[in-house]
Amino acid sequence: MTAPLLEVTDLRTHFLTRAGVAKAVDGVSFSLAPGEILGLVGESGSGKSVTGFSLIGLVDPPGRIVGGSICFAGRDLVGLPPEEMRALRGRRIAMVFQDPQATLNPVLTIGQQMALALQAHAWVSDRAAAERAAAMLTRVGIPEAASRLSNYPHEFSGGMRQRVAIAMALLNGPELIVADEPTTALDVSIQAQILAEMKALARESGTALIWISHDLATVSSLADRVLVMYAGRIVESGPVGEVLRAPRHPYTRGLLDSLPAMAEPGQRLRQIPGTAPSLLALPPGCPFAPRCPRADAACAAPPPPRVESDGRLFLCHHPLEAAA
C-alpha cells in the first residue's frame, strides 16, 4: 500500500446564505493513492461538485470550507494562502470542467493559452511551450496538432474542445486531476474516446483522477473505487465492482434500480420515491430516511459509519445484506 496522495478528513463546506446555512459538504472523508481513479457519484445537489471545488480551492463566497482538512502530498490545503494555492493549482492539481466552452478563453488561440498555462508555473520559451502543447494535443488524439495551435476554441467541435481542456490539464504533469462531469455534454461516441484516453493516461503516468459524475455506467467502467454521495455526505464507498454488485446502502441500491439497463424493457422501474431533501433543512438523522424503504425509528438518529474489512464503508442503520 503506497502512501496516499490525497487524504481528505471530515471536510465541511457550507454556504452561508440569507435563507440559512446550506451544508453542501458535511463531513466527507476519503483518501486517494497515486494512479488511482476514484468515481464520485451522486445526483444534483448531493455535494459532489462542491467537494471537487473544495479540493482545488475554488469555493466562492457565500461558500466556505468551515472544517476538516485536505492533505495533499503532506500539506493541508485548507487555509493555504491564495498565492500558494495558485502555485499548486494547474501544476500539481489540475481540473477539467463539464463545459469546455467556459474553460477556454475565446479570444486567445489554443497555442497561446496552452503556453500561458505552462509559463505561469515555470520559465519556458515560447518555442518549447508550443512544442509541448502540440505533443500533448497529439496525445489526447487531436490530429495535426501543431497546425491547430493557431486555431481559436470556436474552430473546434465540442468533443475536440473537451480534449483541448484535458490536454491543458495534463500540460504540467499534475499528480491529481479533478474532472467534474467532463463527458456529460458529449455524445456517446466522443465520450468513449475521452474515457479511453483518460484511463490510459492515469495508467501510464500515475496521475490520480477524481471523476465526478452522475452516470453510474461510466464510473463502473472507469473507476477503481467509488464514493456515493447523498445530501452532502458519503453514504457508501468501496471498490467499484463490489459496491455496484452488492450495495449495502439502500440509496445505492435505489440508484441502480432506477437505471433502465437494470430492468426488463417496458417494465416499470423500481423508482426511489420523493426527491432529495433541501440542504437548508436536513432531517436530524439519516438524510435518506424519508425516501428509504427500510427506515424505522432508529433512523431518526444519525447513522454511524460502518467500516468493513474489505475497504468498504457505509452509513446506515439497516444495511442490505452483504453478498454471499
Add this chain to the structure above:
Amino acid sequence: MTALVEARALTRRFDPRLTIGDRIAAAFGATVETRTVRAVSDVSFAIRKGETLGLVGESGCGKSTLGRMVAGILPPSGGAISVDGQPVMRGGHKTTTRIQTVFQDPFASLNPRRRIGDTISEGPIAHGLVTRAAAPAFVADWLTRVGLDPAVATRFPHQFSGGQRQRVAIARALAMQPEILVCDEPVASLDVSIQAQILNLFLDLRAALGLTCLFISHDLSVVRHVSDRVAIMYLGRIVEIGAAARIYAAPRHPYTQALLDSVPKLRLDAASVAFRPIAGELPSPLSPPEGCAFHPRCPRASDLCRRDRPVLTAQPDGTEVACHHA
C-alpha cells in the same frame, strides 16, 4: 397492421439567410455561395397504432428536426407526414390536435409568467375540449394523473423542481387528448432517480391512454426500455430501423454496432474494460461525404460505399438496414 402515423420521404433543409451584401451581389448576377444544411433527408417510416418508435442518434443527426416535423411544428421542405391518411400540416400550419409534444427542457417550454393550471387548460379551452367553467376540475384531474397535488395549479413554473415541471409538461400535452405523443429527450435533463419516476409515469400513461409514441433520445438504454421498434439516425438519414429487441441484440449497420459498443455499460464485475470508441468525428452536415455518409468512419467501407449511397433494404427478419455490407 395499420399505420397510424406515416412519414413519406420527409426532408428538411435549412438555408442560411443571405446578408444584405450577398443579396445585392446576387441581384447583380454574382454567384453567391449558399450553404444549405440538409438536416433530414428522405426519411420514411410508419408507426402503428399503440406502438412506440424510438429514435436515436448523436447531436446533429437530425432527430429533433424529424420529431418537430412529425409533431407538425416545423413544415418539411419535402415529403409529408400523415395521421390516418390525413396530412398533419397544410399550408405551413398544423391541422390536427391528435399529435402533441413533450420537450426536453420543461423550463423553456413552460411560460414562466403563467400559472401552471392556466398553461394546462389553455389548449383544451381553445379547442373546445373543456368549458372555462369546468377547467379547474379538468386541471385538477390531470395534475392528479401525473402525480401532482391538484392544489399546485395556482403556482408558477419556477416553484417546481425539474421532475415536477416535466410532469406539468406531460399533463399539458395529454390534456389535449392526443392519440400520438412526440417526446423529444423528455428525461435528458433529469437526475437518475427522477428520470426513473418520469419513465414510469410515461409507461403508466401510455398504457392507460393507449398512446402511440415517437420517443427521441440520445440515451440508448432509455430508448431500449420504452420502445417497441427503434430507428437509428446518422447525418439526417435512418440507417437502421426495426424491432428494438432485434436491433439491440444483433445490430446490422456498422454505425449501430459502433454506437452500441461505445456506450459505457454498467459493469458489475471488477474486470477491466476496454472502451471501443468510433474512429473519427461526425462529419459536418454542410458537406456530407459522398456515398454512404458513414464510410469515412466505417471499418468495412469499400469503394462501393465511397461511390453509392446505400438505401434502406428489408432483411429477412423485418429489420431495414442501409448498408452495402450488412
